[in-house]
Each structure stands twice: as C-alpha cells, then as structure tokens.
Amino acid sequence: MKQLLLLPMALLCMHAFAQNDAALKYSNAITAADLKKHLTIIASDEFEGRETGTEGQRKAAAYIEAQFKAIGLKPIPALKGYQQYYPLYQDSLQNTTLNINGTAATFGTDFIIPMNTNESGKFKGKKIVFVGYGIDDAAYSDYTNINVKGKVVVFFLGEPKKDGKYIISGATRGSEWTFPGITKKLATAASKGAVGALVINANQETFNPRTVENGKKTGVYFPSEKNGTKTINYASISHGFAKQLVGDDFNFDSYLASAKTLAPFTINGFEKKMAVNYVFTKGRNTIMASNVLGMIEGTDKKDEYVFLTGHYDHLGKRNGKIYYGADDDGSGTCGVIQMATAFAKAAAAGDKPRRTLVFMTVSGEEKGLWGSEYYSDHPVFPLEKTTVDLNTDMVGRVDTERKTADTLNYVYVIGHDKLSSDLPIINEGMNSKYTNLVLDYKFDDPNDPNRIYFRSDHYNFARKGVPILFFYDGMLKSDYHQPTDTVDKINFELYEKRVKMIFHTAWEIANRNDMLKRDIPLTMGSR
Template sequence: MKIFLYLFLSSLILGCNSTKESVGEPKSNLDYANTITVENLKKQLYVYAGDEMEGRMTGTEGQHRAAEYIRDFYIDHKIPSAFGGDNYFQKIPASYFKGRTNNQPSENVLAYIKGSEKPDELIVISAHLDHVGMDKDGNIFNGADDDSSGTVALMEMAQAFQQAVKDGNGPKRSILFLHVTGEEIGLFGSAYYVEHPVFPLKNTVCNLNIDMIGRIDPDKKDNPNYLYLIGSSMLSQELHDVSEQVNDKYIHLDLDYKFDDPDDPNRFYYRSDHYNFAKNNIPVIFYFNGVHEDYHKMTDTPDKIEYDLMAKRTKLIFLTAWELANRDNRIMVDKK
C-alpha cells in the first residue's frame, strides 16, 4: 500500500511539473503572430531607416551596411542562411545593373527555414532592402515606409517562424525570407533571384511581397483599417481565397483591391518585386498601403509610421504564410 501511494504521489508531482513547464509556451499560429510587436518593429525600423544607412541606394556603402544589418539580425536570432553557415548574401555583379551610371555590385539577403514535412515546397516572402539614397547636397532619403516597413516586417516574421521551430511547431513547407536589392532602379534583385534561383522555381508555391505597409493613403484617412492587395487572384483563385479566409478569421482588415488590375493606370502590379515571380507563373500577393505625401521624399521618416497598423498588417501576412506553409495541399495555379 505504501509503495502504491508513493508511486501515485510521484506520478502526480511529475504531472504537475510537466504542466508547469509547458505553461506559457506558444502553441498556436496566433501565439506566434503575437510575438510580432509594435515595440520590436519600431526598434528595428528606427535603426534600418536611420541616417547611418545613407538612404540605401543600390551598391553604396549605406546599402551594404543595411544588408549587413539584416544578416546580423538573422545570425543573432539563429535563423539559418539559405546557403549554410554565416553566408546570407546572394551577390550580384555590377554588370547586372544595366543602364546605370557608376554601377557597383550589390547583394540580396536570404534567410531560410526548412520545412518539416514538405521541405522541397517553398513559400517566398520578400521585401526590397534598398531605397533612393541621397541627393547631391548629402540630404538623406530614409525610406521608412519604402521599404523599411517591409524589411523589418519580414525580419520579425522570420523570428516568429523560428520560435515555432524551437517549440517543435515549425512549418511543414520551407520558407525563404528574401530581401532583394535594386528594386528602386528596376526590380533587379528579384530578377536576379528568379534567373539564379537558390531553390527550383517549379517548387516555389507562391510569393508574398511586402512593399510599404507602414502608412495610410490620404484617401483612407477616414478608414485606416485597410491594406491594398494586388495580384492575389491573377494566377491562383485558391491563393486569393486563403488570403481572405485568414483575414476574416483572425485580423479583420479591410482588404482593398482598388489597384488589383494589370490595366490600372498606376501599374502597381508591375512595379514591385512580386512581378518577377508572377512572370514565372508563380502566384503572388503584393501587400501595399498606397502612396502618400512623403513617397520618395526626405520626409519619409520613422516618426511618421503607424506602428499599430503596421503590426496588424504584418500579422496578417505572417498568418497567411503560416496557412500556406501548413495546409495539406499546395495551392493550385489555375490561371496563366
């Protein structure tokens, strides 16, 4: 009887201890999404859009410094490189940047999380790391919204996915966190990636591209709870449907398709890095807050970012990527 009682109490104590150890460990997609915080986004963005980066013009010292900042973030948070080791750079020779004066080499930055069940299938989440640099008088164009907002959102999403990996809840499909250079001068970084893919394009399920998600379109001042989506149904109705379902379930933004038309006079569908994936028949979503009075001006600074709204938008993209990475079947391409 004493032995039985001892065994019973021991198992009870062990059970209690086991429960205690698991308390507070994130388990759901929402738990991981909520690791993306206003504080973290703001902290990273003030550095990335700071004067030290000198406006991040392609091939300049400031742009290389920005790429190194992204790389160091991934190293510090133990988020693997797509190439292995501490090499996160896909180097692009100066000769690739056609039509520019004073061409200089540049680099894309690639971090990677390998899928647990379908590692050959790949979700690409992208943002451009460059901006327009400085004027002849040395005035810096910080590019806080364009595209520091997308850059730091991508970094924070990578950290959230890596936390899931640490907890044994990593994505079933692989995820490539792709920071591309040369967007402002002709989408060169994304073009170079699709011409020199690190992972086969045929295995690339979709591209979620983030370019300006930190501000409010002046036309939306009365309804700032929105995000423009472009391209979501151009190649895959299923991608569009998944995107809508995730938003309806978790985030409740007003998804606005005002610019979702190849014939839109603004031609936004052709003006960011998703387009190079779409040209290769890979389904895309371009996340965009629209242009504003500080677009490509020295006044696009970190103090003007709507950080609460940016965090909400980032969580939507993260949760969409989570669903695409973990659903049973790969989304289908049904349009060409």
C-alpha cells in the same frame, strides 16, 4: 466501423485547432515596439538611404544578416551563407570613332554611344538601309521585303500608333518594342544579318551637355541578361547628322515628322552606299550588390518553399539630403524580420512549418527590380517548387489620398485574382479569422494607371509563374520618394496588424496539404 472513423477525424480537428492556436500564439511575437526598434535602425542616418551599390546598402545588408543569424535562421546551402551577390556595372568611355566615307563624325555633336547597351567592339558596313522603327512583328513590320544582311540599319526609337492606340499592343501603352525597346530592335536587326545600327530619337534633335557626359561615364546599372541572344552595337545620331547621311535622296524631315507623332511608316528600305566604320571601347568597374536570405527548413514538405520578401534599398543621399525610406521599404524589410522572428520561435518550440520558409530582402528594387530579377533568373530553390511569394512593400503608413472611414484598418492586396484561385480564399480566410482588415483590391484592375502589379519585386516571381500576393499601403503622394519618408510618419499599430495578417497567411500556406494551384493565366501584360 463508424466509431473507428470518428477517432482520426477528432484527432484531425484537434490538430487543426492546435495549429491555429499556435499561429495566434506565435503571431504575438510581432509587436509594434520591435518593428519600431528595427525600423529606427534601418531608416537611420547611418545607412544613408540604402542606395543600391553604396556603402549604406552594404551596411543594411549586414544588419539584416545579423538579425537573421540572431533569430536562428539557417544560411542558404547553395550560397554558403546569407547573401546572394550580383554584379552591377559602371562603365567609362576609353575610345570611340565613327567614320562615314572616310570622314570622322564628332562625338557629342554628331553621335554618342549609350554605354550600358553597347559592348566594346567594332563594325564596318558598305551600305546603310532605313528600316523605320526597326520593328518586325506580326501586327506591324518595317522589314517586309527588305534585305539588311551585311548592312548598317538606321531606325527611329518608338513604335507606331493608330487612332490613339499602339498598333502592336492594341492599347494606350506600348509593347516590348518600346520597353525594353532598343535591345529588342538590335537583336532583331542582328538576327536579320545587320552588322550595326544608327539610331535616331525623334524628340532629341541635338545632344545636351548632360547627355554627352553620360555618354562618357554611366551610373551604376544592372546588366540584364541577354540569354544568348545575338545583338549588334549602335550609335545614337543627331538629326543634323542623320540628314547629312541620307542627303537629298531621302525626305528626312517628312519621316522625322511621322516619327514624332508615332505614325506608321508605309515605305521603308531606302538604301545608300556608304562606308561606315565604327569603333568603341569602354572600361568597366564591377560593384557587387546583394539580396539577403535566411531559411527555416520544413518537415514533411521541406522541398517546397514559401517566400516572404521585401526590398531593403531606397534612394540614398541626394544633394546632401538622406532619403530615409522608412515606409518604402523599411516597413517591408522590418516586417520580414519580425515574421522570421515569429516563425523561428514556433520552430524552436517544436511547431516547425511543413514547407521550408525563405525570408528574403532584396536590393535594387528602386532601380528597376534588380535584385529580384537576379534571384528569379538565378534561383537557389526551384521556382516550380516555390508555392508562393508574399511580398511586402510599404505597409507602415495611411494613404493620404484615401478618404474613407476605414483608413486606420485597411491594406491594399495585389495579385488576388491572378495565377492561383487559392490565393484569395486563404488570404481572406486568415484575415477574417485573425485581423479583420479591409482588403482593398483596386490595384488589381488591369486598367490601373499606376501599374502597381509591375512595380515591386513580386513581379519577378509572377513572370516565372509563381503565385504572389503583394501587400501595400497605397502611399503614392505626400512623402513618397521624398527625404520626409521618416519613422515618425509610421502608424505602428496598423503596421503591426498588417504584418500579423501576412504572417497568418504564410502560416496557412506553409502548412496546408497542397501547393497552391497555378490555374489562372497572367493576363496583365509585361513591364
């Protein structure tokens, strides 16, 4: 009986050795020369900085799709192709009026209408009521014993502090009442029956010409989903106009001083009869952007998914200068292409992954993680069956602020102690076996002032519960977000080594028996 058991065990060991040997063999398809070849194209003049919503971004998407096809990646069945398109909006003012007791307020002097947080519509109210910061939270509420049904609410932007910390978050960083802030406050007012809102920015006494022009036409923006949440329209009003509204019955200057220091309001609910008539109409131009996806179907676990991601957009062209984005994130984009090449060679040779591999380059990251937000809200593969997202954003440079002996042999890893206890074991094991990079976890500190965990596309997987690792070179100074982020600054030897390490981590996760455990709560807060 014991002898019979030895054979399966021996076969299992041989299989594991063959798998690991195969991983090493196919990782050699990832070369500095090929990374440079792709990066020289991605970060070229032709793509003009790849700003989301521009022709340069569309050219880059077409190039990545062509590479995925040439490599042999399959298109995504749900997309009937390689690109997941999502809408961006650009709005222009057509008509707006704000009448108070029959007198027309002046657009640009008394009020403006922020277009990307207002939809065409109108409201009427017979009373205004002051509700402080417009917050209703267990830790602090401006709505206690106040009835706003059928009325127009007036509130300040921001949220209160006490002893240097925000009351709601208990920290030096604000809560969701600051960001997304206005949308949450409007939804709260709507839920309490308010018909509209007048909003005051304590730090904006009047509207400068640029703000007024922005109130006539927006830049391109991503329409964050309201998920059926009811909201109301609003106008931003100047301090002088706000003072006229409340009159002598309300000490506006005193409340303004409190709002400037984010002091809590102890008395709210000031109410005044006032006929408010608001009309707003805007036109909309829709511009399509896209994420680019390709896949290698797995074998016995093909209904589980390993994602390899990077963003291919950058800052575009400004004042005649191209922001090339070679490191940010041409390096991650080309890393994804090269890892796809290595896995495709393995699959073609009969070494297909057990899980389905999805290679996804997203746009909109520099604008606010738009493309990954859209994917996470419209996934083409079940997120509960997505075992990991390995995100690569800036892996081609040496951090100019890193003054240690390992500057030519390191990578920052973010997410190792979050969501899954399997992550560091696998990543450290593969790195130790194949690449021996120094894995630096400093950006996983919850008190990291740079909040790196929230600043790239992995976050939109993490917020949905998908375990993530984010690989990053730490470049926050020097050429970061400058036109000088160019191909000649890349350290291709280190770049190749980092991409190979990510490849080996992906190989192991794609071929192990179990999906990654989801056993650690995400305690980093929110964006």
